[in-house]
Amino acid sequence: MTDAHLRASVERLLTTPAYHRWLGLHLLDVEPGRVVIALPYREEFLADVDGNYVHGGILATLADVAADFALISRLGYAVSTIDLRLDYLRPATPGQELRAEGTVVRCGRSLGVADASVTAESGRRLVAGRGVYSTAPPPDAASP
Amino acid sequence: MTDAHLRASVERLLTTPAYHRWLGLHLLDVEPGRVVIALPYREEFLADVDGNYVHGGILATLADVAADFALISRLGYAVSTIDLRLDYLRPATPGQELRAEGTVVRCGRSLGVADASVTAESGRRLVAGRGVYSTAPPPDAASP
Amino acid sequence: MTDAHLRASVERLLTTPAYHRWLGLHLLDVEPGRVVIALPYREEFLADVDGNYVHGGILATLADVAADFALISRLGYAVSTIDLRLDYLRPATPGQELRAEGTVVRCGRSLGVADASVTAESGRRLVAGRGVYSTAPPPDAASP
Amino acid sequence: MTDAHLRASVERLLTTPAYHRWLGLHLLDVEPGRVVIALPYREEFLADVDGNYVHGGILATLADVAADFALISRLGYAVSTIDLRLDYLRPATPGQELRAEGTVVRCGRSLGVADASVTAESGRRLVAGRGVYSTAPPPDAASP
Numbered sequence: 243m244t245d246a247h248l249r250a251s252v253e254r255l256l257t258t259p260a261y262h263r264w265l266g267l268h269l270l271d272v273e274p275g276r277v278v279i280a281l282p283y284r285e286e287f288l289a290d291v292d293g294n295y296v297h298g299g300i301l302a303t304l305a306d307v308a309a310d311f312a313l314i315s316r317l318g319y320a321v322s323t324i325d326l327r328l329d330y331l332r333p334a335t336p337g338q339e340l341r342a343e344g345t346v347v348r349c350g351r352s353l354g355v356a357d358a359s360v361t362a363e364s365g366r367r368l369v370a371g372r373g374v375y376s377t378a379p380p381p382d383a384a385s386p
Numbered sequence: 387m388t389d390a391h392l393r394a395s396v397e398r399l400l401t402t403p404a405y406h407r408w409l410g411l412h413l414l415d416v417e418p419g420r421v422v423i424a425l426p427y428r429e430e431f432l433a434d435v436d437g438n439y440v441h442g443g444i445l446a447t448l449a450d451v452a453a454d455f456a457l458i459s460r461l462g463y464a465v466s467t468i469d470l471r472l473d474y475l476r477p478a479t480p481g482q483e484l485r486a487e488g489t490v491v492r493c494g495r496s497l498g499v500a501d502a503s504v505t506a507e508s509g510r511r512l513v514a515g516r517g518v519y520s521t522a523p524p525p526d527a528a529s530p
Numbered sequence: 531m532t533d534a535h536l537r538a539s540v541e542r543l544l545t546t547p548a549y550h551r552w553l554g555l556h557l558l559d560v561e562p563g564r565v566v567i568a569l570p571y572r573e574e575f576l577a578d579v580d581g582n583y584v585h586g587g588i589l590a591t592l593a594d595v596a597a598d599f600a601l602i603s604r605l606g607y608a609v610s611t612i613d614l615r616l617d618y619l620r621p622a623t624p625g626q627e628l629r630a631e632g633t634v635v636r637c638g639r640s641l642g643v644a645d646a647s648v649t650a651e652s653g654r655r656l657v658a659g660r661g662v663y664s665t666a667p668p669p670d671a672a673s674p
Numbered sequence: 675m676t677d678a679h680l681r682a683s684v685e686r687l688l689t690t691p692a693y694h695r696w697l698g699l700h701l702l703d704v705e706p707g708r709v710v711i712a713l714p715y716r717e718e719f720l721a722d723v724d725g726n727y728v729h730g731g732i733l734a735t736l737a738d739v740a741a742d743f744a745l746i747s748r749l750g751y752a753v754s755t756i757d758l759r760l761d762y763l764r765p766a767t768p769g770q771e772l773r774a775e776g777t778v779v780r781c782g783r784s785l786g787v788a789d790a791s792v793t794a795e796s797g798r799r800l801v802a803g804r805g806v807y808s809t810a811p812p813p814d815a816a817s818p
């Protein structure tokens with residue numbers, strides 16, 4: 243795949259799903275095995291009674307998508323999450339765009355492992371995520 | 387706390403936050419150390435280009451909330467997630483209400499561990515989750 | 531497989547490996563999808579300068595073996611660990627035999643998930659473990 | 675602490691415990707927040723009936739120790755594991771010394787997160803580990 247093809251293919255998979263559209267996810271950077279994804283702020287993201295924090299489930303989603311798309315950027319097709327682990331290092335405060343970098347740790351024929359790092363606008367790391375993904379091609383995947 | 391007080395207090399913490407309201411989370415059952423929470427279906431939850439699956443980030447959120455509120459139902463105040471682990475056992479298909487049961491594994495003075503199990507309407511288990519939570523009372527918590 | 535065949539097959543896989551022999555692992559109970567394994571105390575297990583605690587790595591091993599053998603008791607052949615997660619709920623003090631119960635959460639064609647619970651002689655739970663295992667039969671596995 | 679003091683203090687905590695002595699763990703490198711630890715091969719480490727693999731429990735122990743000692747190298751006192759997660763990327767074959775690098779992800783007043791990477795002699799990564807540790811000083815810790 244050329245760089246332009248890779249980017250177009252990853253963008254289509256990232257921006258078409260309904261939940262990704264509601265979140266407002268967009269692709270900042272992509273190369274095979276690595277993506278950077280941005281999540282603009284929405285008021286619906288707030289987690290607590292006082293509205294002081296972005297919900298951990300939003301951060302979990304962003305980390306999952308980043309790790310997942312790191313593998314997609316290597317493989318060219320959608321993969322599914324087998325398990326996901328998230329360390330919440332610091333709370334996310336309202337009003338700022340978040341970023342997540344996803345990187346491939348290992349990409350095997352049936353399984354892949356990828357890392358995700360979610361950061362605030364300040365660059366401070368908020369979440370460290372890691373997941374195992376099924377990398378088997380879907381039944382209808384065109385041969386590469 | 388009486389049963390009615392416990393329920394009212396847990397419901398307020400569950401249904402006030404903006405993201406919980408958008409999701410439509412509501413409380414089905416609560417006792418100290420255990421909650422059952424329902425998540426009605428929304429079309430915005432879909433994960434993939436073809437709209438065949440509910441997003442793993444939605445399931446992660448539901449599991450996190452269930453585990454978190456199992457501890458809240460014991461402690462009476464909000465707690466924060468330190469880490470979260472999710473095993474995706476089966477995909478969640480569109481159109482159905484999901485349920486999550488949260489149960490306390492251990493509730494210590496500074497740390498708690500809780501489990502969450504997300505099930506489909508059929509009763510089939512979709513996600514097994516487990517998290518570590520900070521159980522220290524907030525600075526302004528009234529003594530129980 | 532008859533009960534006696536299952537037990538003999540699981541015992542052979544449990545008690546033959548060199549590290550299992552050094553640890554002294556033995557099988558207390560087995561049925562398809564569930565095992566109970568005992569670990570007698572050894573002084574070499576101590577973790578700290580003062581000799582107050584059994585090493586977390588010993589507990590991790592015991593939990594991994596219990597979850598792994600829960601799947602073996604269903605499948606009849608050895609499986610390999612893809613990932614493992616351990617929650618240390620309480621420290622293990624010296625001098626006592628430990629027990630671990632392993633139970634299958636899901637056993638699919640290529641992947642399995644199993645839980646492990648490590649307890650002290652008192653019955654108190656020390657570790658909650660969960661792992662993902664590769665359940666594909668080995669190339670030389672006889673058909674069941 | 676001077677470099678020599680740090681190294682002596684970390685080495686004492688690493689090489690005194692009974693299980694660490696049995697394993698043969700030794701310190702290759704240390705600076706505040708990062709350690710490299712070596713584990714020489716022993717035949718007792720073998721995991722399987724045919725003796726083809728080093729036990730995942732040995733690798734789990736090595737990863738736990740590396741992550742734990744990364745925090746110790748920052749704090750100067752022993753810390754305890756709250757939870758541990760291990761991704762087994764490739765099997766460890768017999769006969770070779772293993773290495774683990776531990777690095778601090780976050781070191782807070784009550785909690786720390788650290789990563790561990792276990793590699794073969796070839797430099798290939800075998801295990802990616804991450805853990806949460808209690809970083810509260812022990813009651814009898816001298817002020818630094």
